[in-house]
Amino acid sequence: MARVIVVTSGKGGVGKTTSTAALGAALAQAGQNVVVVDFDVGLRNLDLVMGAERRVVFDLINVVHGDAKLPQALIRDKRVETLHLLPASQTRDKDALRPEGVARVIGELRDRFDWVICDSPAGIERGATLAMYHADAAVVVTNPEVSSVRDSDRIIGLLDAKTQRAERGETIEKHLLLTRYDPVRAARGEMLKTEDVLEILSIPLLGIIPDSQEVLRASNLGIPVTLANASSSPARAYFEAAKRLKGETLPVTVPVERNASFIGRLFGRRAVA
């Protein structure tokens, strides 16, 4: 039974695409059959973060319009063979996403995969509402920062009103993924704490992804962080989050860097990051 997940946030730049790639890769690394779908039509980036930007021929819009068959548009990851990407179009705009076409494509993806992970565009317009419409569950990506928390609250409201499940009177599962978290600054009172964000948004916590230079390094290389450096702190946090998505219960921790390099420690790289 396939699960359709939307990775959403309202606010831009909080880590939706990074998280889509990392969660998708983590699930695929655990043997699950996964497709990550880019809904950010006109501003696609999931292909770049996945390192597949040179292999895009057809995209979601081509499949929605029937110009290409789904298998022609799916790009299989070269590192994990159960991981696939359905890229967005770069040349069209979001009006090209027809709701009935999207419904058909999501249905076909449900037949082929265990997990369909939809990377939502920022904002609350058509692209974002279509990305969430068919979801069984949502991952709400939030930074411990006031504007991000406010926008997440708005998105949670939309999830409860504008999704298919909501329209049918069913509930949609919502999970909070706290990204760019710096435990040291939170402890010093310079950053909202996890408890603060959880209290305000009151949805269950999927994971806390520590702020780390490994995330930027992975996107530079075009490799999901769980593949680029599986032992790094953000990768371990994403692996745990993926297990929770699968329904496992494990205590939420903030992984710390195990082997900060000697030179890094010597020059206090974390201080300048």
Place this chain on the structure above:
Amino acid sequence: MSLLSFFVRRSSAPVARERLQILLAHERTVNGKSDLAAVLQEEILAVIARHMAIDRDKVQVKLDRGPAVSTLEIDIEMPAEPALLAAARA
């Protein structure tokens, strides 16, 4: 991570820079125009369809854009002999 890769770990920014240069060089020429790969596929399929019946679901198109050379790979499953003959007679 092995000890060797710890010492020779290359910085990632140059990789990012190169990837972006290749991608953007392509996108700036394509934006606003129809996608060359799609146009090529259509025309190549039309030529082949003149000589044999082909199943559109059994066509796979792969693209790999490189800094100097890009490759477009079109994989068409040819029908079995009877279908081929039927199409040729028609």
